[in-house]
Amino acid sequence: MISGQTLQTLSSILGPEHLLTRQEDLIPFGTDATKLRFMPEAVAFPGTPEEISRILQLANQELFPVIPRGAGSGKSGGALPVEGGLVLAMDRFNRILEIDRRNLVARVECGVITARFQEAVEKVDLFYPPDPASIHISTLGGNVAECAGGLRAVKYGVTRDYVLGLTAVLPTGEIIKTGVETAKGVVGYDLTRLLIGSEGTLAVVTEMVLRLIPKPASRRTMMAFFDSASATVETVSEIIRSKIVPTALEFLDRTCIGCVKEDMGLAVPEGSGALLLIEVDGDEGLARKEAKRVKDICTRRGALEFRSASRLRDSERLWEARRNVSQSVYKLRPDKISEDIVVPRSRMAEFIGFLEELASRCDLPMAAYGHAGDGNIHVNILFDEKIPGQMETARAAVKELFAKVIALRGTLSGEHGVGITKAPFIEMELSRPVLELMGRLKKAFDPRGILNPGKIFPYKI
Amino acid sequence: MISGQTLQTLSSILGPEHLLTRQEDLIPFGTDATKLRFMPEAVAFPGTPEEISRILQLANQELFPVIPRGAGSGKSGGALPVEGGLVLAMDRFNRILEIDRRNLVARVECGVITARFQEAVEKVDLFYPPDPASIHISTLGGNVAECAGGLRAVKYGVTRDYVLGLTAVLPTGEIIKTGVETAKGVVGYDLTRLLIGSEGTLAVVTEMVLRLIPKPASRRTMMAFFDSASATVETVSEIIRSKIVPTALEFLDRTCIGCVKEDMGLAVPEGSGALLLIEVDGDEGLARKEAKRVKDICTRRGALEFRSASRLRDSERLWEARRNVSQSVYKLRPDKISEDIVVPRSRMAEFIGFLEELASRCDLPMAAYGHAGDGNIHVNILFDEKIPGQMETARAAVKELFAKVIALRGTLSGEHGVGITKAPFIEMELSRPVLELMGRLKKAFDPRGILNPGKIFPYKI
Numbered sequence: 001m002i003s004g005q006t007l008q009t010l011s012s013i014l015g016p017e018h019l020l021t022r023q024e025d026l027i028p029f030g031t032d033a034t035k036l037r038f039m040p041e042a043v044a045f046p047g048t049p050e051e052i053s054r055i056l057q058l059a060n061q062e063l064f065p066v067i068p069r070g071a072g073s074g075k076s077g078g079a080l081p082v083e084g085g086l087v088l089a090m091d092r093f094n095r096i097l098e099i100d101r102r103n104l105v106a107r108v109e110c111g112v113i114t115a116r117f118q119e120a121v122e123k124v125d126l127f128y129p130p131d132p133a134s135i136h137i138s139t140l141g142g143n144v145a146e147c148a149g150g151l152r153a154v155k156y157g158v159t160r161d162y163v164l165g166l167t168a169v170l171p172t173g174e175i176i177k178t179g180v181e182t183a184k185g186v187v188g189y190d191l192t193r194l195l196i197g198s199e200g201t202l203a204v205v206t207e208m209v210l211r212l213i214p215k216p217a218s219r220r221t222m223m224a225f226f227d228s229a230s231a232t233v234e235t236v237s238e239i240i241r242s243k244i245v246p247t248a249l250e251f252l253d254r255t256c257i258g259c260v261k262e263d264m265g266l267a268v269p270e271g272s273g274a275l276l277l278i279e280v281d282g283d284e285g286l287a288r289k290e291a292k293r294v295k296d297i298c299t300r301r302g303a304l305e306f307r308s309a310s311r312l313r314d315s316e317r318l319w320e321a322r323r324n325v326s327q328s329v330y331k332l333r334p335d336k337i338s339e340d341i342v343v344p345r346s347r348m349a350e351f352i353g354f355l356e357e358l359a360s361r362c363d364l365p366m367a368a369y370g371h372a373g374d375g376n377i378h379v380n381i382l383f384d385e386k387i388p389g390q391m392e393t394a395r396a397a398v399k400e401l402f403a404k405v406i407a408l409r410g411t412l413s414g415e416h417g418v419g420i421t422k423a424p425f426i427e428m429e430l431s432r433p434v435l436e437l438m439g440r441l442k443k444a445f446d447p448r449g450i451l452n453p454g455k456i457f458p459y460k461i
Numbered sequence: 462m463i464s465g466q467t468l469q470t471l472s473s474i475l476g477p478e479h480l481l482t483r484q485e486d487l488i489p490f491g492t493d494a495t496k497l498r499f500m501p502e503a504v505a506f507p508g509t510p511e512e513i514s515r516i517l518q519l520a521n522q523e524l525f526p527v528i529p530r531g532a533g534s535g536k537s538g539g540a541l542p543v544e545g546g547l548v549l550a551m552d553r554f555n556r557i558l559e560i561d562r563r564n565l566v567a568r569v570e571c572g573v574i575t576a577r578f579q580e581a582v583e584k585v586d587l588f589y590p591p592d593p594a595s596i597h598i599s600t601l602g603g604n605v606a607e608c609a610g611g612l613r614a615v616k617y618g619v620t621r622d623y624v625l626g627l628t629a630v631l632p633t634g635e636i637i638k639t640g641v642e643t644a645k646g647v648v649g650y651d652l653t654r655l656l657i658g659s660e661g662t663l664a665v666v667t668e669m670v671l672r673l674i675p676k677p678a679s680r681r682t683m684m685a686f687f688d689s690a691s692a693t694v695e696t697v698s699e700i701i702r703s704k705i706v707p708t709a710l711e712f713l714d715r716t717c718i719g720c721v722k723e724d725m726g727l728a729v730p731e732g733s734g735a736l737l738l739i740e741v742d743g744d745e746g747l748a749r750k751e752a753k754r755v756k757d758i759c760t761r762r763g764a765l766e767f768r769s770a771s772r773l774r775d776s777e778r779l780w781e782a783r784r785n786v787s788q789s790v791y792k793l794r795p796d797k798i799s800e801d802i803v804v805p806r807s808r809m810a811e812f813i814g815f816l817e818e819l820a821s822r823c824d825l826p827m828a829a830y831g832h833a834g835d836g837n838i839h840v841n842i843l844f845d846e847k848i849p850g851q852m853e854t855a856r857a858a859v860k861e862l863f864a865k866v867i868a869l870r871g872t873l874s875g876e877h878g879v880g881i882t883k884a885p886f887i888e889m890e891l892s893r894p895v896l897e898l899m900g901r902l903k904k905a906f907d908p909r910g911i912l913n914p915g916k917i918f919p920y921k922i
Contacts, residue, residue, distance in 0.1 A: 174894035193654035214704030243675030
């Protein structure tokens with residue numbers, strides 16, 4: 001509980017206009033893309049790392065939880081105030097500080113919206129590849145906290161691969177800089193990558209130094225329909241084996257196609273069981289050549305239909321529809337559990353087969369789509385909470401699903417993080433000594449456990 | 462001190478044939494590429510992670526230092542037994558366990574020589590890019606410990622970018638797996654990247670899961686001579702600004718050219734003040750086009766001469782000579798201090814100017830070469846220990862050099878690590894709270910401080 005006196009101290013640190021305490025103002029800060037709901041006791045909008053430092057020192061004295069929050073677009077509940085406390089809304093850290101074209105480096109604050117940053121760098125003909133489906137909402141700080149991936153990860157990697165250094169406030173209040181502003185650097189332990197993907201439990205990141213690359217000269221988007229998911233997956237394997245490195249290699253199963261076909265504004269050929277969205281990029285000549293090779297492979301693999309997006313607007317519409325799949329599947333049922341497992345690419349066919357069997361056995365729609373090029377599949381288990389038993393069936397299905405993923409030497413999360421939704425299952429993947437070590441690391445950062453408690457670990461650490 | 466009884470226990474864990482204790486057998490394990498000398502008390506050649514686990518448990522009981530060692534090619538003293546103790550020579554962990562062509566992933570043991578692994582993957586038309594100059598000697602485990610870079614880092618990144626997961630033995634004896642075997646994964650804290658570059662101070666890595674990429678179809682090597690270092694550096698800037706991403710962009714100053722020109726077997730044009738070695742790769746058409754653009758830029762920037770290596774053998778000879786620069790500069794003086802600082806690419810000209818002024822002021826040869834594309838310059842300060850005062854002058858020059866690097870917002874090490882040679886200077890780069898946090902992390906792994914003590918930190922932690 002944050003006492004009245006502590007609220008007054010917070011108000012004097014932040015200025016009263018940057019502190020919310022009225023119940024109805026707090027509600028939006030208690031939920032996120034998981035649709036789960038908790039109530040914070042107050043919401044702070046700090047303006048400087050120094051203010052955050054003072055708030056964290058106060059939290060250490062008064063022992064209240066502090067929960068950093070970006071856009072609240074997270075899918076594992078990382079920003080939820082599960083134990084109450086103070087939400088640290090990072091909205092005011094919204095400046096792009098520098099785009100350095102000579103060094104291909106940018107300095108940005110954590111609250112900058114991903115898409116806004118991408119537009120700014122593309123304007124000067126540079127490129128920041130990470131593109132989570134939520135780019136129009138998500139913040140770069142949130143992307144760092146979860147190590148967000150996205151559609152282009154198969155070629156360009158994930159957020160981790162573009163962060164050179166960070167400014168962060170430790171839970172005990174010290175403001176630190178990690179990493180470098182240069183292309184390389186190995187001085188001391190890699191605090192930068194340790195903070196990336198730590199889901200806001202180790203420090204409050206306020207600023208990032210990001211690596212940029214030249215903007216590819218040309219892009220080509222293609223779409224292929226297949227009669228079955230397994231045919232799609234085999235095609236993906238052949239594309240990878242053929243040494244083509246597509247920018248994106250996105251898979252939608254039959255259920256997803258049904259949900260998005262209207263939004264895509266495209267006729268779906270009879271008998272379509274799955275769809276592959278493929279993008280290649282690079283030098284004009286190379287992109288043309290690779291597009292031709294992709295087409296040949298799709299045709300040889302029995303694609304029902306193959307289309308090239310001839311105009312940029314067509315292509316944008318396809319990607320927009322792809323980004324909206326997660327939302328579109330709500331057409332099927334009012335509730336869902338959304339996972340983002342990864343299996344080795346060579347095991348995808350087996351995984352998809354298992355999923356179809358599981359859906360049929362549970363009698364619940366399960367929509368699968370995602371980054372086939374990475375083996376990273378978003379599985380959405382749909383249900384209606386109001387129908388007795390459905391939620392329990394869905395939850396039991398998750399457990400079976402995870403067991404299969406582990407048996408296939410995969411991982412429970414490719415890009416959404418553990419948060420609270422996967423915490424109960426983390427022991428399926430990580431051994432006891434690994435969890436204990438992670439617990440000791442958490443303590444090395446946050447001895448009193450005030451920063452984003454209740455996340456990642458299935459028990460109090 | 463390791464007692465006689467402890468040596469007996471070690472012998473029974475390892476088998477007597479895998480434990481060295483005779484003074485003269487120990488000598489080679491007390492030095493490395495730094496030429497510094499320390500004496501271990503014994504050298505163990507463990508064969509399994511379980512043996513390592515038992516050794517580390519014993520070390521925790523008996524409190525003796527354990528120092529993991531790959532090939533001893535490290536340049537910052539990371540493998541040196543500075544406080545005596547037991548060297549853990551990882552030579553027997555020398556198997557390539559799997560090269561999985563469908564998933565573009567390999568599993569290897571830590572003692573595999575980097576070049577041997579590269580050959581094995583290239584045989585199946587895949588590619589493992591990290592290529593430290595010591596590839597023919599260095600081990601993959603050593604590369605992971607230091608986060609080795611190399612000539613191709615400007616395009617392909619460093620060791621960190623190719624490690625998906627690790628098997629490691631914690632200093633307290635637990636055998637853990639970190640990371641994933643899949644393309645992506647974000648479950649729990651990123652122990653994989655925390656161990657990479659931790660210089661053997663946090664755990665003993667025994668096995669790695671490495672990411673592979675398709676082998677580029679074509680490569681072109683070029684060489685350009687310029688009248689001054691600053692002209693070279695300006696050319697590098699223009700190449701980067703022009704959005705060409707060369708595989709390698711290597712710089713040699715006048716002093717280095719003098720040392721290697723015979724080995725390179727090439728006439729050096731009159732008035733050459735610096736040399737640029739450039740490689741582009743990729744699809745045949747693209748490589749040809751980029752090579753042409755590189756040539757145009759070099760010519761426009763006033764190159765004294767521009768050459769293309771027409772045959773593969775020519776090109777191999779150039780790269781071999783480049784890899785040997787570090788050795789060749791000993792022609793100038795019997796002793797050297799070798800650094801690998803990084804500055805932002807845009808500050809390289811200023812740095813090179815400073816270096817020339819410093820060399821002239823100190824009246825010592827300073828040879829600079831390295832990865833101009835990354836801003837990562839290997840500065841070799843040459844001296845003769847036997848001439849009174851020279852070593853002191855060299856050491857004072859290092860301190861000045863580092864101060865300049867920090868002022869230019871650079872870093873003290875791009876790929877060699879801190880080890881013992883840079884430990885006294887680490888506070889120039891890292892703040893006190895950062896060092897204290899790193900000390901707490903070290904303790905979270907190694908509460909009794911038995912693993913590779915005396916490294917990275919300038920004081921006992």
